[in-house]
Amino acid sequence: MIQKQEDKFGALYEGTDSTSDLDNVSLQTSSSRSDGESPALPLKQPVTIGSTDSRDIRSLMDLHAEDDFHNRRLSDQHVSEIFLRETNSLYSNTKSSKISFFVEDLQALCDRDEAQETAPSKHSSSGILIKTCSFGGVEIREYPIIPGDSPAGFKGPPLTIDWAPISTVRFPNVDKYESVRSRHRRTIKELSIPASQRMTILTNQGYTQSEIQKSTKDATRARRQRRITMSTLKYQVIMEKIESIQRKTVNVLTFGQHNKDQKEYLKKYLPSHGVIPTPMVA
Structure with missing residues (x-):
């Protein structure tokens, strides 16, 4: 056959x-x-x-x-x-x-x-040198x-x-x-x-089927999250305002302590260069 x-x-x-x-x-x-x-x-x-x-x-x-x-x-x-x-x-x-x-x-x-193939001549008929630019090979x-x-x-x-x-x-x-x-x-x-x-x-x-199913499940979860994001994009401005109101409310209720804690937490991640040291009093 x-x-x-x-x-x-x-x-x-x-x-x-x-x-x-x-x-x-x-x-x-x-x-x-x-x-x-x-x-x-x-x-x-x-x-x-x-x-x-x-x-x-x-x-x-x-x-x-x-x-x-x-x-x-x-x-x-x-x-x-x-x-x-x-x-x-x-x-x-x-x-x-x-x-x-x-x-x-x-x-x-x-x-x-x-x-x-034969490379093209770099000289014109009058003998003047012609400058050319070309690429080399290709690797697949x-x-x-x-x-x-x-x-x-x-x-x-x-x-x-x-x-x-x-x-x-x-x-x-x-x-x-x-x-x-x-x-x-x-x-x-x-x-x-x-x-x-x-x-x-x-x-x-x-x-194996288990490896393929795991890849499919991870991709399905990411697709679902992407669809949720796409469906809520039209409410982006409203959601940003709600988050801003929530932050301000928490800051008022804690008398600014929440905001201070965040700044203290971020200090250790700031770059050391470019920071003017505080002068020490003798």
């Missing part, structure tokens, strides 16, 4: 249930075209999958680059995690949202012949997805990213990257992730 799954770059894995038929893997672009089959992806990275079992993937990916790139090899565990994540994300995609698999961008950027870091605490959204657990990146990709020309990437940007509607899809993403990342 032929199975097609996407890798981290949006390419399709074509294989069968047997490991012997997976020695050679062909990569095709994931974008469908009306004029026939998608063309083969001419990337420099050969990918080999040794088994369809997601927990026992033996895959090596070599990143060949020029002198200013780092030759690196992804570990079996890392490739297995990428395969699991992107395999599960295929089933969590909806019509309203879309995951950014920019294969065509990567195809143009990973091509060493295109990436190492991939961070793991973890449960967040943002109250944005209507329901479900919020998502955020961890501090430590799990992978880094460098491209030598930021202008080339932007010229290609800008044609495949997602819309605001496609960037939104439904609550069910967020649940699926966290489950696929290995988080």
